[in-house]
Amino acid sequence: MKDKPELLSPAGSFESAIYAFKNGADAVYLGLKEFSARSSAVNFSFDELSRLKRFAQENGKKIYITINTVITEPEIQSLLKAAAELDFMEIDGIIIQDFGILSLLKKYFPEIPVHASTQMAVHTIEGISFLSKEGISRTILSRELSVKEIRNLKKAHKDMELEVFIHGALCYSFSGLCFASGVLLKRSANRGDCAGICRTWFNGEGRKGFFFSMKDLASYKHIEELKKAGVSSFKIEGRMKSPQYAGLSADLYRNLIDGKTRPENWNSLSAPLQTTFSRPYTDNWISGNFKSMITCHDYPSHTGIEAGTVSSSDSTSFTLKLLTDVSVRDGLMFFVPDDLPRAVKFGVKKMFTREGRAVTGEKPGKTVTISAPEQAPVSAPVYKISSHKLNWPGINEKAFPLWQKEISITVTVTSKDITVSASCRGREYLVSKILPVEKARSRNDFKKILLDLFQSSGDSAFTCGKIRLINQTDFDDNSIFIPPKELKSTRRAFFDRLDSLSAQGSMTPPPKRNTVRLKREHSRGIPRGKLVPEGNGKIPFVLFDSEFSQNSLPVIAGKRYVPLMPVLFNSQAYLKQLVNMIESGSTIHFVLGLNNPTHLEWVSKLSQYENVSFFVDYGLYTANSYAYRFFTERIPKLEFCYFWIEGSWEEYLSLIQSTGDTGVPLYFIGQSFAPHLFLSRGCYTNNLNGGTCPASCSRRFTYSLTQGSRKYQVVVKDCITWLFNKA
Known part of the structure; x- marks a missing residue:
């Protein structure tokens, strides 16, 4: 690996990409108009991509394309066409979530480097091992890992490039394992249409709050540690954010990586970036401090930087001593008390000195009076949320030549x-x-x-x-x-x-249709709700915790079903318990549910037991014929696959349209099973207590929440948090 890791910036638009490149980014990641996990970003046409490719090539930069969503069967031909164009353009890599896309790319476009998205929830040595064997050249790790855990992964896989998020928004749930938006609103985060349920309010514990709204990640203190750990690429989140955000964040981290600035200078140097977009910062996961406050319960969005505290006010203005420069046309915000603090946002129209003289701007330390649309509470903090100085000139992509x-x-x-x-x-x-x-x-x-x-x-x-x-x-x-x-x-x-x-697409031989013959057994499938272990509450996976008993496993037609836990921070201990159970129950047939690349790596070992077979559970996504073929060709003794849990009946039927009675059954899960909505490494109990653990913690908690007419249950087990719909 190079001494300096790659700095990878978000490009939600052409302007963002150019500003990121010009401010020090080595590479950008971006989405096309289709197949992007950020469908609300501007995203790129192939004409824009061609012009950006020319600029990148001439300046020694790279471009990675995100196709990090689940792909349905009717979209396969469009995806093949898009992939052919990307192959023609010699793109530097494609980021994927769907194993079907991996299979498709390796079959028809083997020259394109493939990166495993964080949507794959890869966080173990075994998961990386499996991806490496499948030709993945880079793994984008789950954001929940510490520097120590990342270092151990790199030691075990020296040839695998590891990409780590260092800055930006965090999801409450593990990426790729969040079903809140898809289940509640039919807007699947795994299809690029996340509704941001974790950024909305809930009622519970006698109050109303944004209990799942995460702080933003800022890893500026850990750049040197991550470099020493062997991280290949430092990634900044933010394809939904502005070109200014892309440019300022690239500049800031470029200087940190190059040693031109020190972490202790962060607060002063990051002010422009925070003004563009910022929530309160955290480094809890990357630092390994898993028992600190990681959520913002009062407000879920941009708070910028503090400009001062209101010392006096009336219905038309307020007075404060400035902590940062403020000018006319800057954006400010303060909060007024309500059941949730209500944000009052406004642009500065008039500003006066202590002596009553009108000014267009003042520096830190000055006391000023600023006009406001309503009265600001005395002692309330005032936040600067935009600066007219950051209105950068627009960029005309047509001025850039085509590649x-x-x-x-x-x-x-x-x-x-x-x-x-x-x-x-x-x-x-x-x-x-x-x-x-x-x-x-x-x-x-x-x-x-x-x-x-x-x-x-x-x-x-x-x-x-x-x-x-x-x-x-x-x-x-x-x-x-x-x-x-x-x-x-x-x-x-x-x-x-x-x-x-x-x-005409003749530069690449046209692929043949990947026909599969699936059993039409959707009406006779095993309902997923029947595979929830007894005594687990709503948790639909085997935890192997102190409460586990082999007798708690569901039995259907004489077989015990074992849906494996998709998130494992001690995967070897979990595997050991699993193997002990299999070996001690040699007269019992176990059907193991696979939910993560970790489990796919275990298959070769576990399939050697005569009393073991497998099913593909809903933590892996069988949404298209390529994914179906991928699993059926690699998993011996595979009894059935569950269709992608957020998929519709029509999408399911489009996949099983081929007739015949051969192949592995594909079951439709349906509405009767309620999967988890969130699965998080953040402890809900800890954050309810302001980032501290209760005395004599039982590590077992349940809470009831409401949101309008909806009811939810929060379950905390061993510091892992689950959110479920409450029946």
């Missing part, structure tokens, strides 16, 4: 004609033309004439990188003359042919 694919061209000249040929992706393309070939009146560098000619390819998607001249005339290379008009006509015909083939 062109460099190809090596061979020009064969005979006494009667010229043939131009090129090889691209293992296929040969050529254009021949009969034209006059004469001896030049004066010597010239004919090869350079050809190179200059074919490098001027206009609006073609191609350009000439290298040229080879095969001279089959009676003249030497420097004595060939072909009329310029004829050469230009040949060039135009050649590039027109290449562009036509590219537009």
Whole structure:
């Protein structure tokens, strides 16, 4: 690995990408108009991507494309077309969540590097082992890991690039294992349509609050530790945020990574970034301090930086001593008491000094009176949430030239004609033309004439990188003359042919439909609700905790079902308990439910037991035929798969439309089973107590919450928090 890790910035728009690059980002990650986990971001057309690719290539930067969503069967052909275009553009990598996409990319586009999204919830040595064997070149780790845990993962996998989030918003639930938005509002976070349920209010414990709204991650204190741990890429979250955020965060972390600034200077240097967007910061997970306050219960959104405290006020203005510079046209905010603190946001229109003189701005330390839309409470903090100084100029992407694919061209000249040929992706393309070939009146560098000619390819998607001249005339290379008009006509015909083939998708052999034959057993499937272990409450997985008993496992048709826990911070201990149970119950048949790449790595070992078989549970996503094929080809003794839990009946039917009675059954889970909504490493009890654990903690708690007419149950077991719909 290089001494300095890659700095990877978010690019929700073309402007964000350019500002990130110009402020020090080594790479950006971005989504297309389809297939992005941030569907509400502006995202990119292929025209914009081409222009950004040209800029990145000329400046030594990289671009990664996010296709980190679950893909349904009707979308496969569109995805194949998009992947072919990305392959043609020699994109630096594709970030994926769906194992079906991994299978598709490796089959048809093996040259594209594939990165495992944080949506895969990869957090163990075994999970990385499985991905490595499948050709994944980089793993984007779960955000819940500490530096120590990351270091141990890297020690075990020196050849796997590890990407770690260092700044930005945090999800309450493990990414990829959050079903709140999909279950409650039919807006799946695994489809890029998260409704942000964790940022909404709940009623509980005698109060109303944003109990699941996380603080923002800021890892500025841990940059050197992460570098020493072997992290390959430092990632900043924020594709939904502004170009200013992308640029300022890149600049700040570029200087930290390069050692040009120190962590102790963070507060002063980060003020512009915090003004652009910021919640209160935390580094609890990355630092390994899992018992600290990680949520903001009073307000879920941007609070900027504190500008001062109200010393006096009336219905039209307030007075305060400034902690930061404030100017007319800046945005301010204060809170007024309510059942939840109510934010009052406004732009500064008028400002006066202590002496009553109107000013357009003042520096820290000055006392000013500022006009306001309503009375601010005395002693209330005032926050600066925008600055007119950060209104950066817009960027016109059309001013950036399109990227062109460099190809090596061979020009064969005979006494009667010229043939131009090129090889691209293992296929040969050529254009021949009969034209006059004469001896030049004066010597010239004919090869350079050809190179200059074919490098001027206009609006073609191609350009000439290298040229080879095969001279089959009676003249030497420097004595060939072909009329310029004829050469230009040949060039135009050649590039027109290449562009036509590219537009038709002929540059890549068209893939055959990945047909599968699935049993039509949706009406006879095993209801997922029947596989919840007894005594677990609503938790639908086996925990192997102090309350576990083999007799608690559900038994169906003489087999005991064991849905494996998708999150394991001591995976070896869990595996040991699982193996002990299997070996001690040799007369019992166990069907193990697979919910994480960790479990897929265990399959080869566990399948050796005669009393073990498997099913693909809802923690893995079988939403398309490629995912189905991926699992059925790799998992021996596979009894059935559950269809993607957030998928509709119509999407399910589109996958089982092939007839026949062969293959592994695919079961539709349906509405009768209520999965977890959140699964979090954050302890709800700890955060209710302001970041402290209760005395003599039992590590077992339940709470009731409401939100309008909806009722919920919070379950805390061994510091892991679950949220469920309450029946």
